[in-house]
Amino acid sequence: MLIKGASLLQAGEVIRDQNVLIEDNRIIKIGRSLKAEDDEIIDAKGMLAIPGLINGHTHLAMTLFRGYADDMKLMPWLEEKIWPLEAKLTPKDIQWGVKLGCLELIRLGVTCYNDMYYFMHETAEVTREMGLRAILSGVLFDMRPDLMNEAEPFVRRWKDDDLIRPAIGPHAVYTCSEETLHKARDLAEKYDLMLHIHLSETKDEVDRSIDEHGKTPVEYLDSIGFLSERVIAAHCIWLSPGDISTLARRKVNVAHCSISNHKLASGIAPLDKLLSAGVNVCLGTDGASSNNNLDLFQEMKMTAIAQKCAHFKPDLFRAEDIWKIATENAYAAFDLDLRLQEGSLADLSLIDLKKPWFCPRPLTNAVSHLVYSMLGGVDTTIVNGQVLMKEGIIPGEEEILEKSQEQFEDLVTR
Amino acid sequence: MLIKGASLLQAGEVIRDQNVLIEDNRIIKIGRSLKAEDDEIIDAKGMLAIPGLINGHTHLAMTLFRGYADDMKLMPWLEEKIWPLEAKLTPKDIQWGVKLGCLELIRLGVTCYNDMYYFMHETAEVTREMGLRAILSGVLFDMRPDLMNEAEPFVRRWKDDDLIRPAIGPHAVYTCSEETLHKARDLAEKYDLMLHIHLSETKDEVDRSIDEHGKTPVEYLDSIGFLSERVIAAHCIWLSPGDISTLARRKVNVAHCSISNHKLASGIAPLDKLLSAGVNVCLGTDGASSNNNLDLFQEMKMTAIAQKCAHFKPDLFRAEDIWKIATENAYAAFDLDLRLQEGSLADLSLIDLKKPWFCPRPLTNAVSHLVYSMLGGVDTTIVNGQVLMKEGIIPGEEEILEKSQEQFEDLVTR
Numbered sequence: 121m122l123i124k125g126a127s128l129l130q131a132g133e134v135i136r137d138q139n140v141l142i143e144d145n146r147i148i149k150i151g152r153s154l155k156a157e158d159d160e161i162i163d164a165k166g167m168l169a170i171p172g173l174i175n176g177h178t179h180l181a182m183t184l185f186r187g188y189a190d191d192m193k194l195m196p197w198l199e200e201k202i203w204p205l206e207a208k209l210t211p212k213d214i215q216w217g218v219k220l221g222c223l224e225l226i227r228l229g230v231t232c233y234n235d236m237y238y239f240m241h242e243t244a245e246v247t248r249e250m251g252l253r254a255i256l257s258g259v260l261f262d263m264r265p266d267l268m269n270e271a272e273p274f275v276r277r278w279k280d281d282d283l284i285r286p287a288i289g290p291h292a293v294y295t296c297s298e299e300t301l302h303k304a305r306d307l308a309e310k311y312d313l314m315l316h317i318h319l320s321e322t323k324d325e326v327d328r329s330i331d332e333h334g335k336t337p338v339e340y341l342d343s344i345g346f347l348s349e350r351v352i353a354a355h356c357i358w359l360s361p362g363d364i365s366t367l368a369r370r371k372v373n374v375a376h377c378s379i380s381n382h383k384l385a386s387g388i389a390p391l392d393k394l395l396s397a398g399v400n401v402c403l404g405t406d407g408a409s410s411n412n413n414l415d416l417f418q419e420m421k422m423t424a425i426a427q428k429c430a431h432f433k434p435d436l437f438r439a440e441d442i443w444k445i446a447t448e449n450a451y452a453a454f455d456l457d458l459r460l461q462e463g464s465l466a467d468l469s470l471i472d473l474k475k476p477w478f479c480p481r482p483l484t485n486a487v488s489h490l491v492y493s494m495l496g497g498v499d500t501t502i503v504n505g506q507v508l509m510k511e512g513i514i515p516g517e518e519e520i521l522e523k524s525q526e527q528f529e530d531l532v533t534r
Numbered sequence: 535m536l537i538k539g540a541s542l543l544q545a546g547e548v549i550r551d552q553n554v555l556i557e558d559n560r561i562i563k564i565g566r567s568l569k570a571e572d573d574e575i576i577d578a579k580g581m582l583a584i585p586g587l588i589n590g591h592t593h594l595a596m597t598l599f600r601g602y603a604d605d606m607k608l609m610p611w612l613e614e615k616i617w618p619l620e621a622k623l624t625p626k627d628i629q630w631g632v633k634l635g636c637l638e639l640i641r642l643g644v645t646c647y648n649d650m651y652y653f654m655h656e657t658a659e660v661t662r663e664m665g666l667r668a669i670l671s672g673v674l675f676d677m678r679p680d681l682m683n684e685a686e687p688f689v690r691r692w693k694d695d696d697l698i699r700p701a702i703g704p705h706a707v708y709t710c711s712e713e714t715l716h717k718a719r720d721l722a723e724k725y726d727l728m729l730h731i732h733l734s735e736t737k738d739e740v741d742r743s744i745d746e747h748g749k750t751p752v753e754y755l756d757s758i759g760f761l762s763e764r765v766i767a768a769h770c771i772w773l774s775p776g777d778i779s780t781l782a783r784r785k786v787n788v789a790h791c792s793i794s795n796h797k798l799a800s801g802i803a804p805l806d807k808l809l810s811a812g813v814n815v816c817l818g819t820d821g822a823s824s825n826n827n828l829d830l831f832q833e834m835k836m837t838a839i840a841q842k843c844a845h846f847k848p849d850l851f852r853a854e855d856i857w858k859i860a861t862e863n864a865y866a867a868f869d870l871d872l873r874l875q876e877g878s879l880a881d882l883s884l885i886d887l888k889k890p891w892f893c894p895r896p897l898t899n900a901v902s903h904l905v906y907s908m909l910g911g912v913d914t915t916i917v918n919g920q921v922l923m924k925e926g927i928i929p930g931e932e933e934i935l936e937k938s939q940e941q942f943e944d945l946v947t948r
Binding site: 183184186187188190191192193194197220223224227228379381382383384385386387388408411412413415418421422424425426428429431432433434435436437438439474476477479480481485488489492493494495496517518521524525528529 | 597598600601602604605606607608611634637638641642793795796797798799800801802822825826827829832835836838839840842843845846847848849850851852853888890891893894895899902903906907908909910931932935938939942943
């Protein structure tokens with residue numbers, strides 16, 4: 121496949137009028153005068169090619185719950201709305217929820233997502249079918265000991281897939297015993313996998329951990345030997361200075377979810393201190409039930425402006441800092457090279473710049489436009505060398521919208 | 535004009551399968567079985583009709599500065615970047631900046647905007663040409679005493695226009711003397727106009743006012759008889775309890791600009807206290823130079839989630855509260871009835887619901903989707919009975935994008 125005449129965003133800089141040659145699932149050559157040795161040519165004149173984005177923390181099947189319950193306190197929201205719905209979930213609900221989520225991610229230029237939820241086989245199958253890349257963890261809770269039995273078979277089934285990477289997902293310190301956390305860690309070590317966990321999301325979680333263990337959640341996890349560079353910890357809002365040092369020392373990766381944290385009123389994460397300490401932070405949208413969309417561009421804007429305001433520092437958290445967090449840091453966290461350079465995986469999207477919010481477009485400040493102005497315009501999304509959306513068209517979109525609508529109605533009236 | 539088969543959002547509730555008959559600039563009939571007595575029929579099957587949105591505070595010509603200077607402290611940003619550019623502004627810059635801004639507003643379902651800037655004749659002419667409704671104030675500064683001379687002629691020229699409503703725009707208490715503020719107020723009273731002012735945007739503004747006048751900006755304005763229901767005050771972040779009571783007692787309208795306030799790190803406005811005190815608050819995007827787009831939907835989301843988080847109250851600032859602020863409160867502030875009911879002005883937009891972010895769409899929670907999930911999909915925008923965008927097409931869009939790009943390049947190299 122040859123992408124012709126695109127402006128390329130590489131490491132925050134725009135290089136004009138470039139051709140990108142893709143073979144199989146890799147970018148093999150980038151340059152001005154490449155010839156097509158392939159049938160498929162994508163005319164990218166007037167387009168900005170950007171590297172694939174990674175959603176660092178979500179629960180994709182929950183896209184089916186979008187707008188079902190908003191504006192509630194965390195516990196009533198979970199107990200009265202989310203958990204009763206989740207208790208009724210079938211594989212078919214998951215399939216349509218994940219399809220709907222994939223549709224949205226493709227439309228928004230996201231080529232990979234990091235998930236934790238139920239029915240991971242179905243999630244993996246649908247994600248493959250939709251063509252996206254994903255790191256998938258079946259959630260582990262003590263309340264549902266059967267889930268642990270599913271973890272290893274899931275890993276074995278998917279560990280050699282080129283799009284799906286299995287991981288292990290103990291839910292959080294307040295829902296998993298030390299034994300569960302140890303089993304999760306051992307499984308991750310045995311198969312060299314990531315560990316995906318919610319960490320220090322609410323003040324209540326920290327208070328409970330101190331009551332129960334005499335330690336913060338981070339201290340507790342460190343004391344049981346759980347923390348390492350294979351951990352991706354979502355949220356990380358309520359951290360002591362010692363917690364931050366520990367996360368840095370153990371090389372834990374953090375998925376920061378600004379919109380969800382604000383919508384659930386969980387708090388504002390100490391992003392400045394995490395970054396200063398050298399913690400690798402990337403961005404996630406969390407589930408559409410607490411966001412309520414999956415837009416990483418909106419997440420970037422919110423992260424930048426919320427942090428600026430929290431510290432009264434308009435000159436910190438600059439667009440280029442946020443862009444690096446959303447791209448380079450995510451590639452480091454998930455050990456994926458989507459860098460839009462020769463040899464990288466062919467995960468990228470083309471953005472049509474003929475939109476009012478990209479004008480004026482001196483292209484010296486493309487990153488500012490992506491972080492602060494972006495209101496849509498992804499024209500083409502390519503994952504692993506496959507075109508998933510072209511000229512804004514995703515095959516089968518209408519059917520997915522209809523069927524997931526029907527499936528949601530079936531779920532809530534079941 | 536007959537709009538056929540739309541779902542209608544009226545006072546937060548969705549009514550399905552409605553026809554809307556528009557004659558001249560008014561909605562004259564709404565019902566299920568209306569016949570067309572007109573040539574123009576708009577098929578709105580699968581669309582949600584929403585009332586026209588009002589951008590309560592912006593500087594539309596500054597859309598030309600989008601992304602020109604970000605991530606700076608307020609004073610260097612103004613002194614090194616914005617003011618030098620503004621010193622070079624010509625009527626032609628304003629014309630293309632306003633055209634570009636109107637284009638974006640039309641695309642985002644905004645049918646009216648409240649502006650304060652330079653070259654208001656040009657702004658008014660271009661806005662009329664583009665078909666939008668606007669309340670326009672030439673900015674008044676003591677540094678530029680000539681601007682005061684332009685105010686009354688501008689009012690006389692436009693006071694009987696059906697789309698453009700002139701207003702008086704003294705910039706702020708730190709840039710206008712008591713004499714200027716009195717002249718502005720007297721002019722507003724003479725012609726029965728609104729007064730548009732920046733108020734208590736930064737802590738520094740308040741500190742300076744206390745140093746200079748021994749009063750907060752609100753106390754000072756009240757002491758000189760400036761405050762009344764004709765005032766629309768932008769920002770209102772740094773307010774004492776007494777200030778809030780005064781704003782309520784004087785029936786001042788507030789334009790809250792959450793995104794700009796966060797991006798410039800000005801602070802978080804005490805929206806809960808303003809609303810409890812009975813102050814009429816609506817929403818504005820501020821200029822695209824500090825936002826960097828003009829999307830009121832994004833403003834709604836940011837307002838809701840920032841306020842929830844600031845007060846650790848996820849159950850406050852609900853989607854329906856924010857929707858009311860963005861619509862009903864704006865209609866009250868600007869004395870405009872855009873309510874999507876018989877007799878109202880025909881300002882509305884049609885939203886194509888076949889987007890992933892509107893799915894599932896039980897239509898019982900349309901307001902949640904508009905406030906929290908919305909990522910585009912405005913298909914048709916109608917202002918004053920005229921169709922400005924249909925099926926996503928705005929005549930002349932490409933030319934505006936090209937010409938405003940050229941104009942920006944000319945401005946920065948001039």
